[in-house]
Every structure is written in structure tokens, then in C-alpha cells.
Amino acid sequence: MEKRVVITGLGVVAPNGVGLDVFTHAIKNGISGIKHDAELERLQFSCQIAGKPEISTELALQYFSELELRNFNSTGILYGVIAGIDAWKDAGLTLENNEEPDWDSGTIFGTGTSGIDKFRESIYKIDDFQTRRLGSTAVAQTMNSGVSAYLGGKLGLGNQVTTNSSACTTGTESILMAYERIKLGQAKRILAGSTSDSGPYIWGGFDAMRVCTFKHNDAPEQGSRPMSASASGFVPGSGAGALVLEDLETALARGARIYAEVLGGNINSGGQRGLGTMTAPNPMAVQRCIKNAIANAGIHPNEIDAINGHLTATSKDGLEIQNWSEALERKGKDFPYINSLKSMVGHCLSGAGSIESVASVLQLDQGFVFPNINCDDLHAEITALIDESKIPKELIKKELNIIAKASFGFGDVNGCVIFKKWKAA
Incomplete structure (x- = not known):
């Protein structure tokens, strides 16, 4: 018999808030975490x-020992461990x-890259014949599975401990992989999430592609x-999100607080065929992903109250709205509420899907x-499809029952997960 899966813990390290309380206050009040970056200016980025989340040494020492932090400069692992342990504690574990080990618990915690600053340090020290000065944690910081390995050790996890990687879809994918397991x-519970390093060595490639905005350096x-309509590219971001997924029976037996139920979802790829490319989504695949997610969750499209979209502030936002509208067969005032967290935190890359979840x-x-x-001037392509009231510019206090969360990543890969509000019987 298949298990029902619920969410019992949350953790977040975001540009506009580290920790649930600060983050919740920020998103309710439209508080941006985007700031001027002196290093990007020095390096003449467009x-x-x-x-970029603000993590003090004092905060880091609550999660790592002084010895662990010696020669440690992997921001992605730092963000992921903080978010993951916070979610674990939030779940009452x-x-x-x-x-x-805890044989019933594991983690699927994704990333795009790991330890880019450590790699750079390694290159310089190796070329200068100083290999031994890299420190004993160089491998753990630079292996892609470093974040899940750190979490696995700190939490004593004995079930699956792994790292997935699917560009911007990584976080959404990790949740669906945990859900399936x-x-x-x-497994009885899986700590699902994703993280992204920060800094010029992560963001430089996107700046070179000219997909990042250059028009707001004086007004971050x-x-x-x-x-x-005046969107001119995405703002690079970083951080981590974490969710404890647990089978319902286990959660109820230990009296856990339940935030929501994961009803199902779907992962697919457009194969970079048709209109799909390395950087552009195949609309057929996006719509198929949404439709299959709804079918897998066992709901009707009309039951979706809100969408948390991918919506990156590029020229593809209008196409995403069109894909949602066609997949749901809903438009105008019948369209669900839709919002984009990226308006406040930028595009957190491999960390985006989990933070947004x-x-x-x-x-x-x-x-x-x-x-x-930042969307008072909605794009005409979007307002032609859905009513402006469905894109709230102020906080709306409203009971919601079902939210669809989707991510559409580089490589033409897609993920859509369906969350339902938990109501005790």
C-alpha cells in the first residue's frame, strides 16, 4: 500500500531572510533581499x-565547529547545512x-556546483606547489555531494544520502524524488532541499550570456x-531551502506538526527539441509536465488556488503564463493567483526550487x-491572457487549499509539485 507523504519541517536561507520567521515576514511584506555587490562592480560585471544571504560567523558556529570552519569557504554547503538542520529541528527531530545511524531517515539535497571558491583556491595553491595547504576538507567542500554528506553526518542519516542536480529545477526535483521514496x-522521512553557491565565479557565466539585468545597478x-514590461533579465541570487518529508503514519504517531501534504507531481524534459533549447523551455514539455503533475496528484485543474511560478524576469515570462493557461485551460479571472518569489530574492539558481517551495x-x-x-507595468502578453487581479501586488490574506509549484531549468528540464494544505481529520 502506498504511503501518504506530508511536510513536517521547513528551513530557509534566503537573500531576504535567514530562518523561517524573518523569511515569512519578508515575503508577506514584499521585502527585497537584492543589494549592490561591490565585488561584482570591481570585476566590471554588467x-x-x-x-546573497547574510551569514555571520556567530551564526555559522551554531552549525559548524571552529575546526570545521577552518579553511572552509563553500557558501553552498554552508547555506544547505543551516537550512537543513533548521528544517530537521523544526520537524521536532x-x-x-x-x-x-537512523536507518529510516535520509536526505536528497541538490546543488548545481559546490565549492567554486575552494576550486579557485586549489588551482592557485597547486600551481604554487602548496597542495598540502589546501586543508583536509577540500574534497568534501568541492564534491557535488558535499552538502548531503555534511547533512548525513551531522544528522546520522542511515537511509539514502545523495545530491541531485538539474539546474534551476534541482530543488523541485529533490522534493519529488523524496516523495517517491x-x-x-x-524511507520514513527524507530531508529534501537544494542549495546554491554565491559569488562571481557562479554568476559570471550568466553575466557573459547577457541574461542578467544591467539597468538597475543604482536601484538594486x-x-x-x-x-x-520593463524586465531586462534576472538578478543572480543564492541560498538554500529545506523540507522534511515524512510518511503520514509516522508523522501522526510521533505527534508531529504537519504543514502540508505532497499530493504528487511530475518531472520531464523537452529534449531540446521543437522550441526547446539548452536555455529555452519546450512549451509542449512544460504543458505536459503540468498536466501530468495534476493527474498524478489526482486533482482537477480547477482545484488549484495558486501557482508559484518559475518566472525569472526574462522574455520567457509571457510564454510561461501561456503554458500555465493552456495546461490548466483557465484564463482571465478564472486563472489562479500567481506569484514569483524571484521579485524579492532574484534567481537563486539550483537553490530556487526549494526556497520557493x-x-x-x-x-x-x-x-x-x-x-x-516591481510589476506595476505588467507585460501586455500576460494581461492579454489573465486578469491583472490574479497577479497580486499587495499581500492577500486568504485560505488556500492547493498550490502548484513549478521550476523550468537550463537543459530544458521541468518539475512541477502539487502541495495541499493539511487539515486534521
Whole structure:
């Protein structure tokens, strides 16, 4: 018999808030975490603004020992471990140093790259014949599975411990992979999430592609403009989101707080065929992903109350709205509410799907639709399809039952997950 899967813990490290309380306050009030970045200016980037979480040494020492932080400069692992442990604690689970691993619990925690700054340091030190000065954690910081390995060790996880990687779809994919494993009874709980390093060595390639905005260096908070007619590219961001997924029976037995239920979802690819390319989504695949997610969740398209979209503030925002409208067969005032967290945090790349999923679950749990900022001038392609009232610019306090969260990533890969508000019987 397949298990029902619920969410019992949340953790977040975002440009506009580290920790659930600060993050919730920020998204409810449309507070941006995008700031001027002096290093990007020094390096003569076209885009000199970014969304970067602020982590003090004092905060880092609550999660790592002084010895662990020696020669440590992997921001992605730092963000992921903080978000992951916070989610674990939020779920009411303990960090016991037992002799035996927790065979029922694991983690699927994704990333795009890991330890880019450590790689750079390695190149310079190796070329200068200083290999031994790299430190004993160089491998752990630079292997892609570093974040899941750190979490696995800190939490004593004995089930699957792995890292997935699917560009911007990574976080959404990790949730669906965890959901499937629990549903099939192969684990009782999985810490799902994703993270992204920050800094010029992560963001430089996007600046070179000219997909980042360069028009708002003097007004950072206005730079990320999803669905806006004056959008001129995305703002690079970073951070991590984490969710504890658990089978319902186990969660109820231990009296856990339940935020939401994962009803199902879908992952697919456009194969870079048709209109799909390395950087552009295949509309047929996007619509198919949404439709199959709804079918897998066992709901009707009309039951979706809100969408948390991918919506990056590029020329593809209008196409995304069109894909949603056609897949759901809903338009005008019948279209669900839709919002983009990227208006406040930028595009957190491999961390985006999980951070945005945390925001989606918070909306279900607390009954609100967070505002979109910087889109007073909605693009005509979008307003031709859906009513402007469905793109809220102020906080809406409203009970929601079902939210669809989707990510559409580089490589023409897609993920859509369906969350439902938890209501105790």
C-alpha cells in the first residue's frame, strides 16, 4: 500500500531572510533581499546587484565547529547545512549522536556546483606547489555531494544520502524524488532541499550570456521584475531551502506538526527539441509536465488556488503564463493567483526550487498569497491572457487549499509539485 507523504519541517536561507520567521515576514511584506555587490562592480560585471544571504560567523558556529570552519569557504554547503538542520529541528527531530545511524531517515539535497571558491583556491595553491595547504576538507567542500554528506553526518542519516542536480529545477526535483521514496515505503522521512553557491565565479557565466539585468545597478531592489514590461533579465541570487518529508503514519504517531501534504507531481524534459533549447523551455514539455503533475496528484485543474511560478524576469515570462493557461485551460479571472518569489530574492539558481517551495508551503499553512513586487507595468502578453487581479501586488490574506509549484531549468528540464494544505481529520 502506498504511503501518504506530508511536510513536517521547513528551513530557509534566503537573500531576504535567514530562518523561517524573518523569511515569512519578508515575503508577506514584499521585502527585497537584492543589494549592490561591490565585488561584482570591481570585476566590471554588467549586473552589479545580487541576492546573497547574510551569514555571520556567530551564526555559522551554531552549525559548524571552529575546526570545521577552518579553511572552509563553500557558501553552498554552508547555506544547505543551516537550512537543513533548521528544517530537521523544526520537524521536532533531535540531533542525537547515537552509535547506530537512523536507518529510516535520509536526505536528497541538490546543488548545481559546490565549492567554486575552494576550486579557485586549489588551482592557485597547486600551481604554487602548496597542495598540502589546501586543508583536509577540500574534497568534501568541492564534491557535488558535499552538502548531503555534511547533512548525513551531522544528522546520522542511515537511509539514502545523495545530491541531485538539474539546474534551476534541482530543488523541485529533490522534493519529488523524496516523495517517491517515502510513498513506496523505502524511507520514513527524507530531508529534501537544494542549495546554491554565491559569488562571481557562479554568476559570471550568466553575466557573459547577457541574461542578467544591467539597468538597475543604482536601484538594486527594483532590479528583479518578473512579469514586468520593463524586465531586462534576472538578478543572480543564492541560498538554500529545506523540507522534511515524512510518511503520514509516522508523522501522526510521533505527534508531529504537519504543514502540508505532497499530493504528487511530475518531472520531464523537452529534449531540446521543437522550441526547446539548452536555455529555452519546450512549451509542449512544460504543458505536459503540468498536466501530468495534476493527474498524478489526482486533482482537477480547477482545484488549484495558486501557482508559484518559475518566472525569472526574462522574455520567457509571457510564454510561461501561456503554458500555465493552456495546461490548466483557465484564463482571465478564472486563472489562479500567481506569484514569483524571484521579485524579492532574484534567481537563486539550483537553490530556487526549494526556497520557493518553502514559500509555497508557508502560504498554505498561514493562509496568504505573498505579493509580487516591481510589476506595476505588467507585460501586455500576460494581461492579454489573465486578469491583472490574479497577479497580486499587495499581500492577500486568504485560505488556500492547493498550490502548484513549478521550476523550468537550463537543459530544458521541468518539475512541477502539487502541495495541499493539511487539515486534521
